[in-house]
Amino acid sequence: MYSDFVTKNQSSVTQIESALRSLTYIIPGRFRDAELASESLHSSIQLLSMYHDTLLTRAISKLPGMPRQQTPHNRYTKFWIQRSTFYRRIATLLSMIQYTELLWEMAAKRRGEHIRWRVVVILEAIKAVCRLCLLKITNLRPLVTPPLPEREAISEESRDETPDDEYSDEGLSEAPKDIKEYKMKRTGLTLPALPSPGDISSYLLSRVLTADDIKAPSTLLNTVSGSAQLAELLHILQPLIYSIAMARNRDKKNWQPWLLGLSIEYAARQLRNDGLRTTTLEKSEWASRGYKMGMWAMRGAFYENVTKGLLHSTSQRLPSLIAGILEDYLYLWDGYYFSTSSN
Secondary structure (H helix, E strand, O other), X not given: OHHHHHHHOHHHHHHHHHHXXXXXXXXXXXXXXXXXXXXXXXXXXXXXXXXXXXXXXXXXXXXXXXXXXXXXXXXXXXXXXXXXXXHHHHHHHHHHHHHHHHHHHHHHHOOOHHHHHHHHHHHHHHHHHHHHHHHHHOOOOOOOOOOOOOOOOOOHHXXXXXXXXXXXXXXXXXXXXXXXXXXXXXXXXEEOOOOOHHHHHHHHHOOOOOHHHHOOHHHHOOOOOOHHHHHHHHHHHHHHHHHHHHHHOOOOOOOHHHHHHHHHHHXXXXXXXXXXXXXXXXXXXXXXXXXHHHHHHHOHHHHHHHHHHHHHHHHOOOOHHHHHHHHHHHHHHHHOOXXXXXX
């Protein structure tokens, strides 16, 4: 019953999730004594969203008719989830840790800094093991983020389809509501309504197959070897090495851990191969990793020596409401490792 409710009210469920998630973003540390409760709410929403994604993915797979067009990321991750139960379990475990890691750190910090850093290192070690397992399962193909399929929308027409509707089309959601479908007298089947003249171009472009659409899902990422394999291993182990260096370092303004972590990440980026056979999904993943390197400006010694002072001086010039929200985030960035983690 719950699965049917989520499937039939996908848009409403998504809006509620977004509203609750935005609420936790707006007041991350406003009630500092209740930060654990606030983060528990945020983690619970993320876990519930992940469960909803699973229900919607299962519902989409049962829809009749021709296969739906999917993003390369979803095609690739769905392929491995269906092929390997171990991949699905490891990817689910990795996602759950990423959604709850800040909550674990907050709980551990209440028992002291030593316990806190021990928990941080353990979580990074578990994530590294999970990523190494995913690398092995996929036959040395680069990791994708997130490791699970992302949520897809279910149109009203697709939801109401039956196996006898041989001429049904999921793209009819763009057709005008006042145009009725034509029902054939002899067979009783219905023909889909045509799109409005202003939507013909977008209607046709949405049905154009690209090279990635006809590739086997396993070929959307190339296997890595040589220097590219070393680059992927460095990318996986870098958070663990950085967390160990931070745990052993007592001075937040010491540049050694920050330079070590950034150097490993930069070396991993330089060692990867950008050949002619680079796929669209690979380019998207490399671009995402490049953007995440900007988070190093919010971590370690660079944050303590440079960014922190700039943000504090900026907050004094902003309106009180915006400054209050920024100061709440400064409280998180100052005290927690996973608040600025990008892995």
